Structure formats: C-alpha cells, structure tokens
Amino acid sequence: MKSTFNQTIIELVTGDITEEETDAIVNAANSRLAGGAGVDGAIHRAGGPAIMKECRQIGGCPTGEAVMTTGGNLKARYVIHTVGPIYRGGTQNEARLLSSAYQNSLKLACRKGLQSISFPAISCGVYGYPIHEAAHLALKTCIEFARENTGIQLIRHVLFDQRIYAVFAQEFKKII
Ligand code: AR6
Numbered sequence: 001m002k003s004t005f006n007q008t009i010i011e012l013v014t015g016d017i018t019e020e021e022t023d024a025i026v027n028a029a030n031s032r033l034a035g036g037a038g039v040d041g042a043i044h045r046a047g048g049p050a051i052m053k054e055c056r057q058i059g060g061c062p063t064g065e066a067v068m069t070t071g072g073n074l075k076a077r078y079v080i081h082t083v084g085p086i087y088r089g090g091t092q093n094e095a096r097l098l099s100s101a102y103q104n105s106l107k108l109a110c111r112k113g114l115q116s117i118s119f120p121a122i123s124c125g126v127y128g129y130p131i132h133e134a135a136h137l138a139l140k141t142c143i144e145f146a147r148e149n150t151g152i153q154l155i156r157h158v159l160f161d162q163r164i165y166a167v168f169a170q171e172f173k174k175i176i
Helices: 038-047 049-058 092-110 131-148 162-175
Strands: 001-007 006-012 022-027 066-070 078-082 116-119 154-159
Touching: 001 131, 006 038, 006 131, 006 162, 022 038, 038 049, 066 092, 078 092, 092 116, 092 131, 131 154, 131 162, 154 162
Parallel strands: 006 154, 022 078, 022 116, 116 154
Antiparallel strands: 001 006, 066 078
16 A cells, blocks of 8 residues: 655555565664664664674764664665664653654765655664554654655665554544
C-alpha cells in the first residue's frame, strides 16, 4: 500500500530489509552500535564486516539520533543506523525519541542527497514499543517530513511479518 505526500511516495511492504535496493536502509541499532539481535543482526550478517568496522570508528549514537555507514555487501549503498527508545511505559520521552529516530534518519538521507530509504519498525522488537503507537508515530513523522522537504522520492516501511504490516496499514489508513 502506498500514498504520495508532496513529492514523496510513502509505501508499506512486507519483507526482509536486507534485500532492499533503496539508496539507504535504516538499522534499528543500539547506542553503542555494537550489533545485536533482530534487524541489527540481520543487517550486519548480510552486509559483512565492513559495516561493523565503520561503526567502531564512529563509536556510538545517542537514542533518537542517526549516523551513516556504507552498505558493505548489501544492495543498498548506505546503512543509516538509528537508535529507538527502549519502551518503559511511555513516560520516559519514548514518543519524542522514536519520532526523532525517524526524523534524524530522514534528515541525514536528505543531507547526503539520497532519494530512497527503507525503514524497519524501529523499537517494535527487542525494545518493546507498542506497535500501534509506534506505527502511528512512524507514519506521522514521515508524512510531516515529506510535506516539508523535497528530495527523498521514496520512503518505504519494510515490515517483517503480516501482523506488523496489518498494524501499519491500519494506522496508515487512519492518517491518509
Ligand atoms: N527486515 C525487516 N524487519 C526486521 C528484520 C529484517 N530482516 N528482522 C527483524 N525485523 P528489533 P528494536 C523487525 O528487535 O526493537 C537489537 O539487538 C522485527 O520483527 O530488530 O529497535 C539492537 O542491537 C521488529 O518488528 O529492533 C538493539 O539492541 C523490528 O524489525 C535492539 O535490538 C524491530 O525489532 C533494538 O531493538
């Protein structure tokens, strides 16, 4: 499912983000950029050791911010590593931090002149964010960005399974 906002297509698909051919894919990393489970593990496995080497040189990334490495062996030329919040009940600035993770990834992509970017469902796995709330924030942030910025032609949300896809699709329909 997809819809256009200003000059940007926002699209929802199911799949494995490591297969994406967008200019950049986004990694749901941790603040030490140390690698881990979930999508982070999958990206480092598929991309090879060059990505971790660059992560070590960068050193870390605070929650809500974003940094970029090359894509190693991936089809995507770049990986944008962002860090979503760990969900602790919703009173620890989680919403602002999750929104910032999307916004700062998009800003970085724009600054580097990239035209397409794929996001996983940041914080929706190990970090425990309720998926409906996370989907709403993710989509709202991307739509606002598309309305205010040109340059990125495609923002794709790559959802790992049907269940998460269905939640994103439900929230998307409420907004558009
Ligand atoms: N493609 C797309 N989505 C995926 C893939 C994939 N290959 N693999 C998993 N997902 P998570 P988080 C989905 O846990 O919650 C790591 O250990 C998954 O189903 O990867 O932000 C890091 O190092 C879920 O919907 O990220 C951090 O320590 C979504 O990606 C921590 O986990 C995010 O789940 C970050 O936790």
